[in-house]
Amino acid sequence: MAEPIRVLLADDEPMYLGAIRLLVDADPGVEVVAAAGTGREACELAARHRPHVAVLDVRMPDLDGIDATRRITALPDAPKVLVLTTFDLDGVVYETLRAGASGFLLKDVPPHRLLDAIRTVAAGEALLAPTVTRRLIADFLRSPAPPRVRRPLDRVTPREREVLRLITRGLSNTEIEQALHLSRHTVKTHIGHLMAKLAARDRAQLVIAGYEAGLADT
Known part of the structure; x- marks a missing residue:
């Protein structure tokens, strides 16, 4: 057991x-x-x-x-x-x-x-439900001085950056697959690489990394 x-x-x-x-x-x-x-x-x-x-x-x-x-x-x-x-x-x-x-x-x-x-x-x-994430983004964009980059994205590939942007905007894995025309395995692989490169323990931390990198308003 x-x-x-x-x-x-x-x-x-x-x-x-x-x-x-x-x-x-x-x-x-x-x-x-x-x-x-x-x-x-x-x-x-x-x-x-x-x-x-x-x-x-x-x-x-x-x-x-x-x-x-x-x-x-x-x-x-x-x-x-x-x-x-x-x-x-x-x-x-x-x-x-x-x-x-x-x-x-x-x-x-x-x-x-x-x-x-x-x-x-x-x-x-x-x-963290996508509906909550989307409300957070709306509030983030209304703030007068949103935080900017705390963790650099220089090690992140262009495709990984796109995946991170969609995660930050509250999309689920299935929605990311459809938006980028990727397989489920590929999306999971990109997310795993992002977590390793950004020292993120889970998806919630990836959302925060995307916020702080300014991806919520792109």
């Missing part, structure tokens, strides 16, 4: 924290190894228990979810971070992803969606 996904939970609402702990522990493929009530405690427990996934509320005392995400993803063998919030705010999503989160989910999702999200980020995939 495969090892259960080790999960750290962090939320400052005891009732909600208890409820999601019961939900997660009821799944034989997932195991809660620690629970925290503040962002700082979440960082300490992440370092101590080495979970595969940290599920963090974005608004916590002592240290908010964004700063906690930044610290947790800087740990050796860092867990993936899934951020929960009651507000679907684009600015929060963008800052959360820049901090290193692999996923973003509203607190009112059905229970099975939370478990699916944990499995998704544990497998190294990003949890």
Whole structure:
């Protein structure tokens, strides 16, 4: 039997924290190894228990979810971070992803969606719907001083740059295949090369790299 996904939970609402702990522990493929009530405690427990996934509320005392995400993803063998919030705010999503989160989910999702999200980020995939990505791009383009290149694209080939541009614009792999007339295998190969060249852990980080390289408005 495969090892259960080790999960750290962090939320400052005891009732909600208890409820999601019961939900997660009821799944034989997932195991809660620690629970925290503040962002700082979440960082300490992440370092101590080495979970595969940290599920963090974005608004916590002592240290908010964004700063906690930044610290947790800087740990050796860092867990993936899934951020929960009651507000679907684009600015929060963008800052959360820049901090290193692999996923973003509203607190009112059905229970099975939370478990699916944990499995998704544990497998190294990003949890960011194209609709959210597209709203982020619109907000990014409206900002008076959008960030520019932080990671150079000089090692990226013209075709890889085109794939990155479409990822940044929120297209799925299937949509990229159709737009560029490429096979599924070729698209996946280009994405793998981009992740290696841009030191991106998942698709969410590729979106941020594309934003910061100015590809969202091309």
